[in-house]
Amino acid sequence: MLLFFAIKLKKTLDKNYQNVITVVATLIPAIMVEAMILSFGGHQSTYYAGMIVVITFILGFLTISFKMTVFVDSLVYFVYIVPILLFDKITNSRIFINNNLFLLATVLGSLGWRYYSQKLLYNNLSLQYDLEQQKKQLEVNSSQLKDMVEERTKELHESEQWHRSLFENATDGIIVLDRNGIIVNANDKACEMHGFSREAMMGTHIRLLQGDENRDKMLERMRRILDGESLVYEAMHNKKDGSPIYVEISSKAITIGNAVYLQSFYRDITEKKKMQQHLFQSQKMDSIGVLAGGIAHDFNNILTAIMGHTGIIRRDFSLNEKSVRSLTVIEDASRRAGRMVTKLLGFARKSKYELTPINLNDVVYDTVKLLEQVIDKRINLSVELDNRLPTVQGDANQMEQVIMNFIVNARDAMPNGGSIMIRTAAKTVVKGMLDVPPYVQSGDYVLLSVSDTGMGIPEDIVNKIFEPFFTTKEQGKGTGLGLSMVYGAVKDHLGYLSVQSTVGVGSVFAVYLPAVPAAAAAGAKTTSSATKGKETLLVVDDEEDVLDIMREALEEHGYKVFATSDSTVALDIYRRIFHETALVITDVVMPRMDGTELIRQIKKINPAVKVLAVSGYSKYVAEKEEIREIEGFLQKPFESYYLLSVVRRILDARTKSIIATL
Numbered sequence: 306m307l308l309f310f311a312i313k314l315k316k317t318l319d320k321n322y323q324n325v326i327t328v329v330a331t332l333i334p335a336i337m338v339e340a341m342i343l344s345f346g347g348h349q350s351t352y353y354a355g356m357i358v359v360i361t362f363i364l365g366f367l368t369i370s371f372k373m374t375v376f377v378d379s380l381v382y383f384v385y386i387v388p389i390l391l392f393d394k395i396t397n398s399r400i401f402i403n404n405n406l407f408l409l410a411t412v413l414g415s416l417g418w419r420y421y422s423q424k425l426l427y428n429n430l431s432l433q434y435d436l437e438q439q440k441k442q443l444e445v446n447s448s449q450l451k452d453m454v455e456e457r458t459k460e461l462h463e464s465e466q467w468h469r470s471l472f473e474n475a476t477d478g479i480i481v482l483d484r485n486g487i488i489v490n491a492n493d494k495a496c497e498m499h500g501f502s503r504e505a506m507m508g509t510h511i512r513l514l515q516g517d518e519n520r521d522k523m524l525e526r527m528r529r530i531l532d533g534e535s536l537v538y539e540a541m542h543n544k545k546d547g548s549p550i551y552v553e554i555s556s557k558a559i560t561i562g563n564a565v566y567l568q569s570f571y572r573d574i575t576e577k578k579k580m581q582q583h584l585f586q587s588q589k590m591d592s593i594g595v596l597a598g599g600i601a602h603d604f605n606n607i608l609t610a611i612m613g614h615t616g617i618i619r620r621d622f623s624l625n626e627k628s629v630r631s632l633t634v635i636e637d638a639s640r641r642a643g644r645m646v647t648k649l650l651g652f653a654r655k656s657k658y659e660l661t662p663i664n665l666n667d668v669v670y671d672t673v674k675l676l677e678q679v680i681d682k683r684i685n686l687s688v689e690l691d692n693r694l695p696t697v698q699g700d701a702n703q704m705e706q707v708i709m710n711f712i713v714n715a716r717d718a719m720p721n722g723g724s725i726m727i728r729t730a731a732k733t734v735v736k737g738m739l740d741v742p743p744y745v746q747s748g749d750y751v752l753l754s755v756s757d758t759g760m761g762i763p764e765d766i767v768n769k770i771f772e773p774f775f776t777t778k779e780q781g782k783g784t785g786l787g788l789s790m791v792y793g794a795v796k797d798h799l800g801y802l803s804v805q806s807t808v809g810v811g812s813v814f815a816v817y818l819p820a821v822p823a824a825a826a827a828g829a830k831t832t833s834s835a836t837k838g839k840e841t842l843l844v845v846d847d848e849e850d851v852l853d854i855m856r857e858a859l860e861e862h863g864y865k866v867f868a869t870s871d872s873t874v875a876l877d878i879y880r881r882i883f884h885e886t887a888l889v890i891t892d893v894v895m896p897r898m899d900g901t902e903l904i905r906q907i908k909k910i911n912p913a914v915k916v917l918a919v920s921g922y923s924k925y926v927a928e929k930e931e932i933r934e935i936e937g938f939l940q941k942p943f944e945s946y947y948l949l950s951v952v953r954r955i956l957d958a959r960t961k962s963i964i965a966t967l
Contacts, residue, residue: 338358672705753816848892917935
C-alpha cells in the first residue's frame, strides 16, 4: 500500500525509480515467505512454494523488461537460498535439492515464459503497429486519393465548362456531323445564323442547310476530311426562310471515343461577298473608265469636226429645205453622241456635274425614247410638255437619271399595268401658294412632275423613301439608292423635290428647278456682233479637222488667227508674236509636247498671257496643275458659237477667271 501511494505521489516516473519500486515490491513478499520457511522447517519446509507464487506474481503483474525479470527472479532465489545456507542446517539433502531444482525450474520456466510472451507480445505489437501504420497510411492515401479525385473532378468540370462556354459563346457557328453527314451538335451561333432552332437541326442531314445543288462536291469534301485532310472553303447555305447566306467553312475530323466526327466552323461572309461584288463592280467601272478615257478624246475630236462643219454648211443660205433637215439630223445625232460619251465618262468615273443651260423638254423626250421599249406594254407612258418652257442650269445626264428613276419606280409600283404621266411647265412660285410646298422659295421655276396610278406609298414610310438604302422592294430587287440619288441630284441643281401619294391610288413626284433668265439663255447661242473681234489669236490642236473648224469660225468673225497642229511650232510662233497675241487656244492632249507643257513654256515667255484650253476628256484637265492658272476650259465636242462666246468673254474680262466647261 505504501508503494502504491509512493507511485501515486510521483507525478513523473523515470526508469530507475520504477526499477527501485519493482525491487522493493519483490523483496517484501520474498522476505515474508522466507521468514515463514525458516520458521516452519527450513530447507524441508513446503512453504518454499510461496517463492513460486512470488515469481508467478512477478511474472504476471509486473510490466518489466526481460533483463529486469532475470534480476528480480534471481533476487527471489537468493532471498530463499542464502538464509537457508546461513541459518539452517541441511539434514535432508534430497528434499533440499528437489526443492531447489523445482524452484530453479520455476525461475527458468518463468524466464522462458516471459521471454517468449514478450517476444510474442512484441511481434503482436509490432504487427499491430505495422497494421496501424498501414491503416494510417491507407487513410492518408485515401484522403489524398479523395482530394485528387475531387481536384480532378473539379478540373474536369471546369474543363467541360470551358469547352461548353467556348462552344456556345463562339462568334462563329460550330456544327458537328457524323460520318454520314447527320448533325449531332450545333452551337447557338450556327442556329441563329441559319434561322433554325437547335431541336430542328439535331438529327437532320447537312443538306437541310446546304441543299442538293452541290451534293457531289459536298460528298467529296466529306471524304477528304474523313481521310485526315483539313479544308477551308466557301459555300452558299439556305436559311430557314429560304434566303441565301454565304459562309466560310473550316472543317476537320475529330475522334470522340471510338467514333469519328466532322467538326466545322462557319463564318458568315455575306456582307464580305457583297463588298467583293461591289469592289468587282467598282473595278469593272474603273476598266470602263480607262477604256472610255482612251477613246473619249479622239471621239470628241471627230464629233467637234462634224458639228463644226455642219455649222459652216448651215450658214450657206442657198441650201434647200431637205438639206437643212439633213443637217439638223446630223447635228442632233452628233449632240446625242457627245452626250453618250459624257454619260459613259460620268458613269464610270463619277465625274462632277457640268451645269449648262439645258431644255428640260429635250431631256424628257430623249429619256422617254430610251425607255419606251423596256416599259411593260400594259403601262401607258405619256408626256405633256410646255413648249414655252424656259431653260434651266443643269446636267443633262443627271436629269436623265432622275427621270429614269421616277419611271422605273412607277413601273414597279404597277405590276398589273397602269398609266405614267410626265409633265413639264413653267411655274412662278409665290410664298403661300396652296399647290406648292412651303419650303420652295419664291421665283421662276421649271416644274417636272411624274405621276403614276400604282399602289401608292404608305403614310408611315413616305418620309423615309429618300433615305439611302431604304427600299420597299423585295430582297434582290432594289438597292434603296435610286431615290436618294434623285434627292441628291435635285439638291445639286439648287432645286426642290416633293411627293404626294395615296395608297391604292398612285403617287406624284414633283421637281422644281430654278429657271435661267431669258437673256442669259439666249446669249448661249448668239452669233451676233457680240462674238466678233479683231484680236490676234494662236490656235493649237493636233487634229487638223478641229483646227480648221476653230480657225475658220474665228476668222469669219474678224479675228486674226495663227493656227498649227504642232505644239513645238506653236511655241516658236508665240515667241515671235507674243506682244500682239491676245489669247492662246490649245488642246490639252497632244503628241511630242502636250498642252500643259506648252502652257508652262508660253507663261515663261509672258506670264500675263490668256489661255483657253480644250480637250475631249475633262479628267486630263483636272489632273494638271497648270490648268488651274488658265482663263477658260472648253470640253469637246462643242459648236462654233460656244467657242466664239467663250473667246469673247475671256478677251473682255478685266481680271482672270476660269470659265466653266460648256
